[in-house]
Amino acid sequence: MEFAIVDIETTGGAPKYGGITEIAVLIHDGESIVREYQTLLNPEQAIPTYITGLTGIDNFMVRHKPTFSDIQEDLWELLDGRVFVAHNVSFDYGFLREAFLKVGKELKTPKLCTVRLSRKVYPGMGSYSLGRLCESQKIQIEARHRAMGDAKATAILFDRMIKSDYQIINQSLKKNTGEAFLPPNFPHSKFREIPTACGVYYMLDERSKVIYVGKAINIRERFKNHFSGELLPNLKQKLKTEVFDLKWELTGSEFMALLFETLEIKRLWPKYNSALKRPKRLLGLFHYEDNSGYGRFQVAKITKFFKPVESFFSMEEANSFLKTGIETYGLCPKLCGLRKVNCDPEEDLSCNGACSSTEPPKEYNKRVTEFMEKIRESQKEILIKLDGRNPNETAYCMFESGMLSRFSYLENDRVSDDIPSQLNPVAQVPETYYLLRQFIHQISAEQIMVLESSKSNL
Template structure:
């Protein structure tokens, strides 16, 4: 659990500043579950430059509560949480100073979104909250006011959690959870999870991830893990103390995040899923007469397939459907082994490429259409899929045929600027598994929106 904090102060000498406004959002990693926002009477003068910057003046604060009147609420909302702020060193120092004046030692674990951003979003020209959020397409209302800046930091922190592929932030959070939460019964864990599409992480008490999975219904899948009687499930049940999750909205995003997370974290119970998930591929070659042949073969890593399949049966099923869709020859697609004409030619549904009747040029055009549609070699495109919320969409970026990563954007925000698009994208590995996942998903979801960037 986190509390995202922003504080406005009077300015002045170091450790003599007073708080003029505070905003705290309690955030569970997915949504704000509590909040506290208030002006504060600092009982001291506000520096003129601060008045100009924030718009907060002494007249506004005359009837505002003094810090000691809200101190208990601040303690309660931040208890057992990690305090998050943009330049956390400043906000945490101000809070501790105010509490020290009351004779109370205020201690919390902290996270700084400036430092996290430098690590997870490198090479930005500026890491000030205003410029960073603008570069990332994060809307900010009431800039230099506590509530506006704190809520922008919530949005930024949500993006940073997405970009933290090794899940260091989450694992550290699990360590900090109170003992009674860590030792929750499996039933309580199940009840705390949503029935949504996403990736889930099973943790030991020290935060270590022991298993990663994806599901269209996380709660149902975890329930299956916890009620299964297999040897592996029983071992996991004994070790797991917490389950965290990432909402993905899209099954494609969940598949890609699961694949990346397993490779990054190498959980002990995911050994089988570290292996390549496909066995067969579709390849092409041109014969001496100039006809393009398509052939299903086992993937050996030496040749680059047009697309890949989980098994031979799914590959053959795909080819039978494409032969009908593109009016191709069964012989030239490896589905009918013969030295003469294919079966479809005898029933007049093949144009005769198998017996050299159809010109290679016209036949190859249809084959090339199939190849282009099922491979994205040299393609520059964005696949748009469902987001985690109604007004959000997921963007999967492909550049020069290489999978670059995933990002989320609000529907009110345009992604036609490639630089902004690249900044919201969480970089991920391009490998055979991700290529297979994307191509298979595109085959099965033909109505998926794809934006060509060329």
């Protein structure tokens, strides 16, 4: 058995929208490293300044480097047939799987995560980040946040773990198949038919009645996790007893899967989906500039005297929204009200020093303004263009007052100038408003069309 130990650097964001700037692969034969591969890549998109600050990789360094398409055959030969190993494997694997899909290949290799392995081999640690693990094991990282430096450190860590307990590899790989955990009434052949693509899935009982609806970026992996994970043990046991079949609908994108899942839960009201109740608006996100000129955000109760830039139904929802904004726009957690003390450069990678006044207010506030503009944009009547279920179609979603009002998958050669009139109406539910607010930062400007007078076109 051979292992491909991988580390990548990216432009940030989700795999569908981010690009790869550097990759390193080390081939381990179970005893030692037998092959190395490393290259910078042109991500075919701009590298954000905060990413350059983290990795040292800037636009100038990669402008004449190969693209992923240029190296995909060599990389495929390195990965195919080997166990894919990475620290937080879902991140690296997700980016590479998406990159291969764009060149017509589907990456399907066994995966091992050194974060999960280290939790078993080194239990009780406060943090399982690569930096903390290497510090505890006295492993020197030659170039932190560069692909080969992190890959070599991961390889040393992996080598020590498998040599201390090789059975942990077999146990982890066996668990990753998921088939040992399938419900007793669910056929194994059906499990192998489940797609690894993004979509909505329906669990059915012995009478073919839908008892649970869910969404997933990878439907097969998500279905497996229902029965192999530790979360919600009571629900897991009930589903394991009652699930006889599974159906699914591919959606083309995670955002479309979330929207469709919400509509289907409202339509079918399956007994094992939590009831979606509309809460009262209690909290608001407020923006102001402090005495030093830095833009700040604060979550507080809404009053009649001050208008928030956005409203929420719980502190949990507000914090989740802010964290997405922080990661997307490189904002400072302290200036967004999520930290009480100045940021730690190792933990808060998005902060470029605004909280310690090392980043000028003017430069920081540019990103604050981008965040604010994206929020305002999500509150208008808009039409959003998303990936379809295949290369020949596109998904179009229309939002009125922030809620999904119409959507359809349209074939690319049949899209008219009046797109709203081609979309099917849906019942407007508040939950789609929350989803739009969470995802608007991940959607590019080219995908969004502001509708000036959409109602007159319907």
